[in-house]
Amino acid sequence: xxxxxxxxIIERGFFHQCTDQDKLIDLINNxxxxxxxxxxxxxxxxxxxxxLQIMCLRLLQKYGHQPIVLLGGGTTLIxxxxxxxxxxxxxxxxxxxxxxxxxxxxxxxLLNFKDKxxxxxxxxxxxxxxxxQYIDFLxxxxxxxxxxxxxxxxxxxxRLEREQSLSYMEFNYMILQAYDFYxxxxxxxxxLQIGGSDQWGNIINGVELIRKINQKESxxxxxxxxxxxxxxxxxxxxxxxxxxxxxxLSPYDYWQFWRNTSDNDVExxxxxxxxxxxxxLNEISxxxxxxxxxxxxxxxxxxxxxxxxxxxxxxEKTAKETFDKKGIGKNLPETLIKKSQLINGLNVIELLHDAxxxxxxxxxRRAINEKGIKINDKxxxxxxxxxxIENFEENNCLKxxxxxxxxxxxxxx
Numbered sequence: 452x453x454x455x456x457x458x459x460i461i462e463r464g465f466f467h468q469c470t471d472q473d474k475l476i477d478l479i480n481n482x483x484x485x486x487x488x489x490x491x492x493x494x495x496x497x498x499x500x501x502x503l504q505i506m507c508l509r510l511l512q513k514y515g516h517q518p519i520v521l522l523g524g525g526t527t528l529i530x531x532x533x534x535x536x537x538x539x540x541x542x543x544x545x546x547x548x549x550x551x552x553x554x555x556x557x558x559x560x561l562l563n564f565k566d567k568x569x570x571x572x573x574x575x576x577x578x579x580x581x582x583x584q585y586i587d588f589l590x591x592x593x594x595x596x597x598x599x600x601x602x603x604x605x606x607x608x609x610r611l612e613r614e615q616s617l618s619y620m621e622f623n624y625m626i627l628q629a630y631d632f633y634x635x636x637x638x639x640x641x642x643l644q645i646g647g648s649d650q651w652g653n654i655i656n657g658v659e660l661i662r663k664i665n666q667k668e669s670x671x672x673x674x675x676x677x678x679x680x681x682x683x684x685x686x687x688x689x690x691x692x693x694x695x696x697x698x699x700l701s702p703y704d705y706w707q708f709w710r711n712t713s714d715n716d717v718e719x720x721x722x723x724x725x726x727x728x729x730x731x732l733n734e735i736s737x738x739x740x741x742x743x744x745x746x747x748x749x750x751x752x753x754x755x756x757x758x759x760x761x762x763x764x765x766x767e768k769t770a771k772e773t774f775d776k777k778g779i780g781k782n783l784p785e786t787l788i789k790k791s792q793l794i795n796g797l798n799v800i801e802l803l804h805d806a807x808x809x810x811x812x813x814x815x816r817r818a819i820n821e822k823g824i825k826i827n828d829k830x831x832x833x834x835x836x837x838x839x840i841e842n843f844e845e846n847n848c849l850k851x852x853x854x855x856x857x858x859x860x861x862x863x864x
Contacts, residue, residue, distance in 0.1 A: 456514040460672070462729050463722045465507060467648045467673040470658055475670045478642060479516070483568065486511055486643035487519035487635050489576075489628065492527045492550040493542065496696030497557060499708070500685050503674050503723055505561050507645050512562065512569040519572045519641055520558055521631060522551045525580030529624050544577075551575060557695050560757060572639060576631050592633075595663050596626055596656070604652030625653045632657030636669055648673045677723070680713035695757060701784050702758040706766035707857075709750035717745050725752035773850075773858050783850075783860045790847075790863040796837040799826070806861045808851055818853060825852040 457476050460466045469475060478484060488504045490497060497505075508518040527547050542550075555573060562571045601607060604625065607617060632654070635641035644654050654671035661669045677685035693708050694700040712720055721732050725748075739745055747767065754763040769783055786806045797805075803815045803824070816834050818824050824831040826842065827850050840863070843849045847863040 465674045467675045470671040483515045485517045485641045488645045489521040495550045495553040496694040496699050498692040522575050524575040524577030628653040629656035629660045633660045636661045643670045645672050680715040702762035703766045706750045706754045709753045785860045787864045793840045796839045799836040802838050
């Protein structure tokens with residue numbers, strides 16, 4: 452039964468590398484293990500770029516293992532250089548602590564807290580990193596790392612090859628992450644670290660540090676880095692990050708992100724981001740000839756996991772009302788403006804800017820000139836168009852469409 456964790460990791464395409472796959476399989480065949488994934492706390496929410504890792508934590512629980520969620524209160528003060536071209540903005544501790552509390556709430560929605568044996572353990576690495584004595588740390592931990600080896604890992608090597616600066620602070624990050632794994636192994640009996648493929652070097656360092664100090668065997672497993680069919684890294688779009696927090700991205704917008712998945716990505720993402728069995732997905736894919744129905748299935752299932760079945764159903768219903776019936780769906784993103792602003796009419800650019808439909812007036816002007824803006828399903832032909840109270844129809848609502856896929860509601864207050 453335990454071995455099924457690795458089987459499903461491979462079957463769903465989550466598997467990239469493992470330090471010793473056969474020994475890890477033997478271990479999880481004989482006992483339930485604890486495994487950890489670390490998460491940066493640079494923002495008050497994670498985005499979908501972290502979702503594959505979270506799906507791994509859900510699979511751990513499914514097969515009777517216990518996940519450790521490491522929230523990097525300490526390492527976020529430094530910033531992981533992996534995959535980065537420049538040094539991250541350094542955050543204050545207070546802001547990092549606030550981010551941690553908000554990120555915890557996301558995990559409360561995504562992981563199972565009912566079974567004590569598999570209930571996630573939350574750990575903040577500030578607990579040990581903020582207490583380190585520099586000289587002691589160099590003597591006891593630093594001696595196990597060579598500069599030659601550290602320079603060989605991609606997180607460092609690629610930055611240097613591109614002649615992009617790498618601060619001494621960032622250079623130390625891999626030692627701190629290795630130390631995290633060592634502490635979790637020692638204090639929480641953690642046998643496995645899971646991370647994206649760009650974390651491979653950091654994970655190996657942790658495995659080796661545990662062997663040298665704790666004289667125990669531990670394991671590392673990485674997942675593939677995901678890019679969209681367009682080549683863009685998973686997690687961000689032209690309009691911004693796809694956040695997992697409802698406060699930062701509505702369930703409807705989240706549903707729409709998955710609904711707008713590229714044809715080339717949809718079957719892969721059904722394996723990654725839903726919990727429909729692979730056998731069932733293969734059967735569905737063979738029978739379903741309409742790719743849009745697969746996209747709706749993906750949107751429904753992915754949204755249900757994060758935001759619940761009601762929000763998933765409401766989002767699908769809103770999309771049908773908006774796109775198929777040309778109506779105003781109840782679940783569309785809403786913004787409010789004062790009725791007093793419309794007494795003498797308001798220029799369409801001013802209206803859309805005040806309602807924060809787009810980031811700037813120049814962006815709105817460009818969209819109008821490119822015939823990309825509709826008000827109540829009617830094309831806006833001039834940037835001089837005036838919007839009046841009478842344009843607000845059902846329940847004092849105005850529907851704004853930007854292109855074919857983005858729809859918003861402006862309400863009078």
